[in-house]
Amino acid sequence: MIEVEIKLPIDNKENVEADLKRLGFIKSSLVCEEDIYFDNDAGQIRKNGEALRVRKVTDLLANQTDVVITYKGKKMDQISMSRKELETGVADAEICTQIFESLGFRVILPKVKKTRQEYTFDQMTACIDQVQDLGDFFELEMVITEDKNKDDALGQIEKMLQRLGYSLKDTTRNSYLSMLQHVEDE
Template structure:
């Protein structure tokens, strides 16, 4: 699948949440995500603009937890975070991290921790993220199956951004991990 995604910093997550709800989005989850990113000893994954991570998610409302491993390919355009993404659930995030380390992958520092409110409208996911050490962000995502769907999805996302008072030029192409590392 191709994940068509934009990310932008926002000062007031509650204000954006209210605007999204008024346009028909519905809250679907309030979770904590802990992401550990990995690279090989040569640093090839990151150098190629790709990402390998283990994500552990805890639902703030139910207390239930789950884990998954993700691989994100290179960004597919110069304006957004759009890229091919592969992911699958794993039984135990700690064991998955240990396996990756035992076969030579190295965890990146720091771990990325965020509280995320997820909203959905049709096939569009909006994520309101409070990233520990960085602050508030809005991510808009649509999963596309083809290049044609990717272009249509980006148009849909641009329309939503505009309705919130933003432009595509307000978005960032930098990962939370890179932002946290650059703060040091």
């Protein structure tokens, strides 16, 4: 699967929420996400522009928690956060962390914690994230199965972004982890 995604900081999430509603987006899940990132001792995962994480997702409405392991490949362009993403569920975040550490991976600090309100419109997902120690961010994303559809999906996202009063120039390609560490992504 390929996640075609843009992200930008926002000053007023209530205005963005109102604009999403006006454009036909429907409020869906409200979750708390806690991410633990890993790398090997040489730092190769990060140096390669990739990511490996364990994410605990708590549905705040259903009070249910799920855990997933995610691998994110290198970014596919110089504009967006688009990249290959492989994800699967696991039963226990702590045991998964112990397995990774036993295999020689180390935890990369800080942990990334955020509250995420999701909205859906057709094949597009909008997320308003309140990231601990960073502030509010807005993401638009589409999931595609073939690389050849990436430019079309990014075009749709760019048009929606413009309808919301933003442009690709307003976006960032830095991950929340990099922002918290005050470093630039590769």
